[in-house]
Amino acid sequence: MASLDTLDLKGKKVLIRVDFNVPLNEAREITDDxxxxxxxxxxxxxxxxxxxxxxxxxxxxxxxxxxPELSLKHLQTHLQELTGVDVQFINDxxxxxxxxxxxxxxxxxxxLLENLRFHxxxxxxxEAFAEALSRLADVYINDAFGTAHRAHASTAVIAKYFVGxxxxxxxxxxxxxxxNKVLKGGEKPxxxxxxxxxxxxxxxxLENLLDRIDNxxxxxxxxxxxxxxxxxxxxxSLIEDDYLETARTILKAAAEKNVEILLPVDxxxxxxxxxxxxxxxxxxxxxxxxxxxLDAGPESIKALEAVLLSSKTILWNGPLGVFEFExxxxxxxxxxxxxxxxxxxxxxxxxxxxxxxxxxxxFNMSDGVSYVSTGGGAMLEFLEGKTLPGIQAILD
Numbered sequence: 001m002a003s004l005d006t007l008d009l010k011g012k013k014v015l016i017r018v019d020f021n022v023p024l025n026e027a028r029e030i031t032d033d034x035x036x037x038x039x040x041x042x043x044x045x046x047x048x049x050x051x052x053x054x055x056x057x058x059x060x061x062x063x064x065x066x067x068p069e070l071s072l073k074h075l076q077t078h079l080q081e082l083t084g085v086d087v088q089f090i091n092d093x094x095x096x097x098x099x100x101x102x103x104x105x106x107x108x109x110x111x112l113l114e115n116l117r118f119h120x121x122x123x124x125x126x127e128a129f130a131e132a133l134s135r136l137a138d139v140y141i142n143d144a145f146g147t148a149h150r151a152h153a154s155t156a157v158i159a160k161y162f163v164g165x166x167x168x169x170x171x172x173x174x175x176x177x178x179x180n181k182v183l184k185g186g187e188k189p190x191x192x193x194x195x196x197x198x199x200x201x202x203x204x205x206l207e208n209l210l211d212r213i214d215n216x217x218x219x220x221x222x223x224x225x226x227x228x229x230x231x232x233x234x235x236x237s238l239i240e241d242d243y244l245e246t247a248r249t250i251l252k253a254a255a256e257k258n259v260e261i262l263l264p265v266d267x268x269x270x271x272x273x274x275x276x277x278x279x280x281x282x283x284x285x286x287x288x289x290x291x292x293x294l295d296a297g298p299e300s301i302k303a304l305e306a307v308l309l310s311s312k313t314i315l316w317n318g319p320l321g322v323f324e325f326e327x328x329x330x331x332x333x334x335x336x337x338x339x340x341x342x343x344x345x346x347x348x349x350x351x352x353x354x355x356x357x358x359x360x361x362x363f364n365m366s367d368g369v370s371y372v373s374t375g376g377g378a379m380l381e382f383l384e385g386k387t388l389p390g391i392q393a394i395l396d
Contacts, residue, residue, distance in 0.1 A: 001395065002167045004042065007139060009051030013102055015137035016042060016169060017154050017390075019144040019374070020057035020075055028074045033082070035146075036075065038374060040082050042143045042169035043110065047085065052105045054137055055079075056093055056154055058117040058147070066118040076112055087112050093119070094132035102136040122153050129153045134161035143169025145375040148390030149382075159393035166394050171374065176391065178371040179382050182350050183212055186313030193304075193335060195220035195318030196355060199243045204384035205317065206250050210257050215307050217262045219320035219331065223284070224293055226251065226263055232285030235269065236292040262307060266297030268321070268328060275325035295321030296331035304331075308338040309345070316360075317353040317383065323362070332359050340368030352379040 018039045023031045030036070046053045060070040076089045086109045090101050093113035105111050113136075116122040121129035130153040134140070140162040142148070147155050159166050168176065182190065190213040194202055199222040209216065218226055221238035228234045229247035254261050267284045269291040270277035281297045282288070296304075308314060316339060323332035336359060343349045351360050352373030366372050373379045381388060 002164060004045055004141065004167050004169060004173070007049075007165065007167055009046055009049040009139060011107070012051050012139050013054055013105065013137040014046045014051040014139045014141060015054045015056065015133065015158075016046065016141045017144045017147075017158075018042075018055050018057045018169075019146040019171075020055070020072060021059055021146065022075070024069075024074060028069060030075065030078055033078060035374060036079065036082055038171050039143055039169070042141065042171065043083055045170065046141070047083075047108060050107065051139070052107060052109070052111070054102055054105070054111045054113065056113045056116055056133065057144070058122065059115050060117075062115065062117050065120075066115075070115055070117075072112055072115050079110065079112060083110060085110055090114065094129065094136075099135055116152075116154050123150070124153070125151045125157050126153050127157060130157035131161060134158050138165060140166040141169045142166070142390055142394055143171045144390065145172045145175040145373070145378050147378065148172065148375065148388040149378040149386070151389040156389035156393040159396070168391075168394055172391070174371075175373060175375060175379075175382075178350055179352070179373070179379070181348055182313055182315045183383070183385075186212070186348065188313070189214040189311050190313040190315075191215040191217065191307055191311040192315040193217040193219065193317065193320070195222065195320045195332075196353075197221040197238060199225045199240050199247060201380075202318065203243070203246060203250075204386075205380065207253070208383065208385040209315075210250075210253055210259055213259055213315075215260045215262065215311065216254060217304060217307065219264060219296055219335075220318055221293075222318075223263050223296075227285050230285070233287055234285075234293070235287035235289055237267075237269075237287060238292070260307075262303055264293070264296040264300035264320075264331075265303065266299045267293035268295040268297050268330070270294050270328070273322075275327050277327075279327065294325070295328035301331055301334045304335060305338055308335075308342050311342055312347050314339055314342060314347055314349040315383075316349070316351045316356050317380075319355050319359050323355075323359050333363050336360050336363050336365045340365050343369050352383070
């Protein structure tokens with residue numbers, strides 16, 4: 001398979017699918033440019049090889065066609081600052097005028113196309129729209145992991161028009177390589193921390209991980225469904241009664257595969273779902289009626305420390321408590337600190353999934369782990385073992 005390093009890009013127009021879906025404030029200023037920064041190495045590689053980068057992305061979820069507040073024009077000036085080269089912007093992404101500008105693009109300049117989702121055909125995976133996009137370039141690079149799980153025109157359908165002239169960009173390749181470090185042969189012992197509110201959203205991940213890991217830490221609200229499944233009293237904690245049998249099946253499968261399961265032995269419980277609630281520490285399997293577990297307790301954090309500091313490969317997906325409330329953030333913060341410490345000692349650590357990424361950013365620990373994944377939904381589906389359309393389209 002061709003790669004960004006092996007493709008001949010000299011003088012060629014290179015259509016790069018990036019993920020510039022960045023947050024903007026009311027003045028349409030970028031409030032977090034980390035997604036844009038992530039793509040700079042891909043763009044600079046194309047420029048250094050004499051290629052002419054043409055960038056396409058979505059921004060937000062436009063409802064009825066073009067929407068000025070979601071125009072990628074708001075990103076033009078900052079993209080120039082990040083890359084150090086002139087950026088041309090054009091107010092559409094397909095059509096004769098766009099093709100003309102693309103054909104006349106000089107070397108050492110970038111062309112930024114307008115928001116792909118101003119055309120509803122993008123999310124529908126429309127064949128004609130993908131073909132119209134393909135007319136803009138000689139080479140196609142997909143660098144958008146965040147949308148790789150969607151069979152959209154610009155991520156999956158378009159690739160068929162670039163047989164032998166398509167590759168992954170640096171971001172997407174890096175995501176694949178780093179997730180595979182965990183899923184395909186991570187140095188043992190391998191520990192996965194899977195947290196979050198609901199078991200239902202993480203079943204496929206848990207099932208897919210059991211053959212690949214040595215320890216499974218289950219935290220957050222989903223832990224109480226497992227504790228109730230074992231006969232515990234969980235008070236008013238979040239429970240999915242429809243998944244009690246599923247929880248028992250996962251616990252049984254883990255025992256058969258010699259995977260050690262860690263559930264919180266104690267919890268910080270509250271009399272209401274509020275940062276100002278009255279709190280106390282309780283055994284996780286004996287929470288009084290009217291009280292709910294909102295964070296893991298000190299004994300649970302001690303058990304977590306023992307496991308993480310002896311691990312060589314660590315995956316973290318999902319918080320261990322309601323970390324958005326400062327009074328219930330201790331376990332999530334401790335998990336981050338322990339992963340950073342284990343990483344310093346030589347472990348490989350991957351943090352992925354929206355809430356755990358948000359947590360590690362909130363606690364300023366991103367630089368202390370081996371890799372932070374950028375794709376929320378895509379990361380979850382990758383961990384479930386699913387084939388992602390945007391990845392498969394490059395491999396086909």
